[in-house]
Amino acid sequence: EVQLVESGGGLVQPGRSLKLSCAASGFTFSNYYMAWVRQAPKKGLEWVATISTSGSRTYYPDSVKGRFTISRDNAKSSLYLQMNSLKSEDTATYYCARREEGIADYWGQGVMVTVSS
């Protein structure tokens, strides 16, 4: 059974940093692109980062480019999202997702990040 478990969320002040983690199990992690998708409270979904199987290629939308960094450790079946210079508009639930040909076919339960002073 595919499982994705996020951790590392919490309350953080504007301008500070936070690192999210996602532990994957139930599939061969190194064979899949992975992604982070976020959802602001009572809002829709926004794809915020993608990483290739080896980690050599990454993608970010303009809203987080230069502030967020996605990475992975295939030996540990783990995905990460380093978030710097956080803003109030980054407040959201962050989901780790397995990406298969552009499709988020499995999602974690999500972790809440609140950016507030």
Add this chain to the structure above:
Amino acid sequence: DIVLTQSPVLAVSLGQRATISCRASQSVSISSINLMHWYQQKPGQQPKLLIYRASNLASGIPARFSGSGSGTDFTLTIDPVQADDIAAYYCQQSRESPPTFGGGTKLELK
């Protein structure tokens, strides 16, 4: 970016058919491959993949869910609607980066 537009709310009676639409600002099809996907999100839960590439049912999804469409216009149909289907439904395109989602349609009971 490709913008996906969905109606915010759809009210339906149990046992009836629900038709949820998604319109893209430009074509999300390449040849005969329609790069539009649908997700269901129940309150307090993570999204779940329902339909991929417009009309393919994801694993474990009941046959009362179906998808259709091509180019810029896509439809998710639930027939018949059951109480467990009350949720928000999102379309997502993978034709171009960045991948984008529609704003979601909240399915409510009449």
